[in-house]
Amino acid sequence: MSESAFLLPDLDDNEALAFWEGCAAGELRVQRCVRCEWVAHPPRPMCPQCQSTAREWIATSGRGTIWSYVVAHPPLLAAYSALAPYNVIVVELDDPPAVRFVGNLVTSADGEINEIDPHSIAIGEPVRVAFASIGGVALPRWVRA
Amino acid sequence: MSATSNTAIVGIGQTEFGKGLAASELSLACQAIALALEDAGIAPGEVDGLASFTLEPFREVEVARSVGLGDITFFSQVGYGGGAACGVVGQAALAVATGQCNVAVAWRARKRSSAASRPWAQVNSRISDNGQWSRVFGLLRPVDEIAMLTRRYMYEYGATRDHLANVAIAARKHANRNPNAMMYDKPLSREQYMDARWISEPLCLFDNCLETDGGLAVVITSVDRARDLAQRPAVVHSFAQGLPRQHQTMTNFFTADPLRGPAWATADKLWANADVGPADVKVAQLYDAFSPLIILSLEGYGFCARGEGGPFTDDGAIELGGRLPVNTAGAGMSEAYVHGFNLVLEGVRQIRGTSTAQVVGADVSLVTSGEGVPTSALVLTEDR
Ligand SMILES: [Zn+2]
Numbered sequence: 001m002s003e004s005a006f007l008l009p010d011l012d013d014n015e016a017l018a019f020w021e022g023c024a025a026g027e028l029r030v031q032r033c034v035r036c037e038w039v040a041h042p043p044r045p046m047c048p049q050c051q052s053t054a055r056e057w058i059a060t061s062g063r064g065t066i067w068s069y070v071v072a073h074p075p076l077l078a079a080y081s082a083l084a085p086y087n088v089i090v091v092e093l094d095d096p097p098a099v100r101f102v103g104n105l106v107t108s109a110d111g112e113i114n115e116i117d118p119h120s121i122a123i124g125e126p127v128r129v130a131f132a133s134i135g136g137v138a139l140p141r142w143v144r145a
Numbered sequence: 146m147s148a149t150s151n152t153a154i155v156g157i158g159q160t161e162f163g164k165g166l167a168a169s170e171l172s173l174a175c176q177a178i179a180l181a182l183e184d185a186g187i188a189p190g191e192v193d194g195l196a197s198f199t200l201e202p203f204r205e206v207e208v209a210r211s212v213g214l215g216d217i218t219f220f221s222q223v224g225y226g227g228g229a230a231c232g233v234v235g236q237a238a239l240a241v242a243t244g245q246c247n248v249a250v251a252w253r254a255r256k257r258s259s260a261a262s263r264p265w266a267q268v269n270s271r272i273s274d275n276g277q278w279s280r281v282f283g284l285l286r287p288v289d290e291i292a293m294l295t296r297r298y299m300y301e302y303g304a305t306r307d308h309l310a311n312v313a314i315a316a317r318k319h320a321n322r323n324p325n326a327m328m329y330d331k332p333l334s335r336e337q338y339m340d341a342r343w344i345s346e347p348l349c350l351f352d353n354c355l356e357t358d359g360g361l362a363v364v365i366t367s368v369d370r371a372r373d374l375a376q377r378p379a380v381v382h383s384f385a386q387g388l389p390r391q392h393q394t395m396t397n398f399f400t401a402d403p404l405r406g407p408a409w410a411t412a413d414k415l416w417a418n419a420d421v422g423p424a425d426v427k428v429a430q431l432y433d434a435f436s437p438l439i440i441l442s443l444e445g446y447g448f449c450a451r452g453e454g455g456p457f458t459d460d461g462a463i464e465l466g467g468r469l470p471v472n473t474a475g476a477g478m479s480e481a482y483v484h485g486f487n488l489v490l491e492g493v494r495q496i497r498g499t500s501t502a503q504v505v506g507a508d509v510s511l512v513t514s515g516e517g518v519p520t521s522a523l524v525l526t527e528d529r
Contacts, residue, residue, distance in 0.1 A: 007280050010271035041399055042278045048391070067398070068297035070289055071346035080283045085343070088284045090293055090398050100398050102279040102293075113283060118346070123300045139281065 062129035153378035156185025156364030173360030194246030227515030235384030254360035308455035320475025387411030408445025
């Protein structure tokens with residue numbers, strides 16, 4: 001890989017393309033079974049509840065709470081090392097319940113991932129999704145709700 | 146009783162441990178296997194079974210023709226890196242038990258300098274696999290993934306950095322008795338632990354395993370044959386693998402109960418197959434790429450209830466002389482990190498009575514592989 005690059009989703013060959021298209025459209029989407037409505041995240045080709053292959057993407061509220069977080073320090077890939085220490089959080093959505101996303105807590109959609117004092121972050125804090133444009137890709141970020 | 150209980154580990158071999166060793170992984174593997182066969186008193190030409198990691202950068206044929214092995218009638222590989230060590234040993238034992246081969250060798254050789262050994266550092270910058278749900282957000286390394294679970298664990302159960310320090314210090318104390326350990330002459334104090342630099346908060350430098358070059362191997366054959374061999378056999382009393390439902394490797398944040406990892410499913414089968422239980426275990430080698438995995442494993446394998454793994458480590462309980470000595474050669478954090486294969490050899494030494502931190506009366510010896518990934522475990526016992 002290029003040492004200076006951030007890692008980004010591949011939008012050319014990706015079965016989760018609809019998720020990233022949703023981000024570009026300002027929606028945080030999850031995959032749902034057409035037959036039984038069981039929500040799967042991360043997505044997969046078959047519903048583990050009813051074995052249907054009929055899948056659809058639905059928009060979520062984009063609201064949740066911080067389930068856990070880390071503060072990353074070097075050694076890291078170069079692009080991330082330049083921002084360290086930075087936070088990475090796991091958010092548990094309010095709805096659908098028990099769906100979790102990895103992301104970053106920022107002060108605004110286009111804020112840097114290292115601008116919040118990591119020691120101010122607390123498990124259980126309410127957050128909402130916001131979308132940043134990084135390298136031409138819309139990435140979900142999280143701001144305090 | 147497990148199908149493997151008529152098999153035993155009869156030979157162990159290991160190269161030196163270090164950083165930047167000149168020998169290739171293939172050479173390290175061959176050296177370790179030859180040493181294990183010499184230890185067992187079995188000629189290379191008798192070997193007819195092989196089990197290894199999918200992460201090995203070379204194929205079995207290279208090993209077989211270099212070491213001068215016989216006609217191989219069983220060969221298998223196990224994936225998931227640190228989850229594989231007990232898996233390859235157990236599969237080799239199953240192959241012997243079912244007659245697919247008579248003498249099997251299992252090994253792991255690794256070089257830190259090898260790009261193939263550090264998957265996190267050699268990714269494409271565009272991701273379409275499961276990394277798009279975590280790595281894109283800077284959750285890059287195994288330590289970040291385990292730190293995420295650790296923070297949640299500390300929140301739910303009140304575990305502290307002192308508990309994590311207990312794990313690191315116990316391993317180091319044991320390594321300080323083991324001349325082959327990379328940290329043999331480097332003591333670790335609680336102050337050093339608390340002052341260490343962060344890697345991924347809440348985990349610091351000393352919560353991480355070492356990076357090591359080295360090779361290790363074991364030889365497995367039937368208990369009947371073992372009784373005629375030089376070494377005291379370590380019977381493969383029970384063996385299990387575990388890939389729990391809805392598990393996602395390392396980034397297991399998406400299940401209903403992420404803190405109940407692969408150890409639990411593995412333990413269910415391991416103890417079901419055994420004539421012994423956790424209360425009978427005298428010494429345990431618990432996979433330790435990161436210190437919190439010990440705490441989770443103590444719970445998963447049934448030594449304490451959920452949430453009690455932290456306090457379990459207090460008062461020297463996991464040190465030699467404590468109620469359950471853990472990682473008695475120093476393990477991944479202080480002996481060598483070779484994807485946990487060195488834990489298998491230490492489990493065998495405890496049964497033989499030859500550990501540098503020998504537990505008196507160690508007739509039941511548990512060895513586990515990586516928590517956080519599809520994993521495996523072994524119960525080794527004396528021949529009785
Ligand atoms: Zn369904």
